[in-house]
Amino acid sequence: MEAITPNATRASPDQPLSEPLVAVRTLQLTVPSAAGPVNILRGIDLDIAPGEAVGVVGPSGSGKTSLLMVLAGLERATSGSVRLNGIELAGKSEDALARLRRATVGIVFQAFHLIPTMTALENVAIPLELAGDPDAMDKAAASLRSVGLSHRLTHLPGQLSGGEQQRVALARAFAPRPRLLLADEPTGNLDQATGAVVMDLLFALRAESGTTLMLITHDPALASRCGRIIRIADGRIAD
DSSP: OOOOOTTOOOSSTTSOOOOOSEEEEEEEEEEOOTTSOEEEEEEEEEEEOTTOEEEEEOOTTSSHHHHHHHHTTSSOOSEEEEEETTEEOTTOOHHHHHHHHHHHEEEEOTTOOOOTTSOHHHHHHHHHHHTTOTTHHHHHHHHHHHTTOGGGTTOOGGGSOHHHHHHHHHHHHHTTOOSEEEEESTTTTSOHHHHHHHHHHHHHHHHHHTOEEEEEOSOHHHHTTSSEEEEEETTEEOO
């Protein structure tokens, strides 16, 4: 697949280039430790265009997940600029970041993060209900149907297999129609065959919705399904 470059094309010669959905400049993340400050991200510059699929690869501890957390507004950068959907994250309150995340971002983690006391339907409906959507339950049911789980609506997470739980997590992430989907090793807790099914679903849903994707993975074959691959090493984007 040919690499997609942010802002590489325009609809007509007179139409201005669109702003990247994600624009990161000189991003630094330093965290304290007993041995002293630890530099996690060391000057990241990155643009991700609307509709682009980007695979992020690199060794464990290189900063991949930290980058995802900063882009989601779940971790605050030490310095630098992070713009999401044209909005600068620096200086935003936690409430403002939560609203932006709810309106713009879907996240799929390795560990599912479903609420164990809620049914599959209730788990998927949560972001819709928080956004005040009056059709939250109907949309949640439709999202579960899209991942082949219409027969599991009333099941609790503990009654589902690992693959089914991750499909619920996919349904929850896609239900609000996010502009950006952040996926952190989404097959890490699954066997190879189940992981392949989950990833086929993820890429099919992304293609259908046009959602921008940033996928963190250790699997080169998965990364190669994205239009562009970014390699991170020691907190920097490798050449």
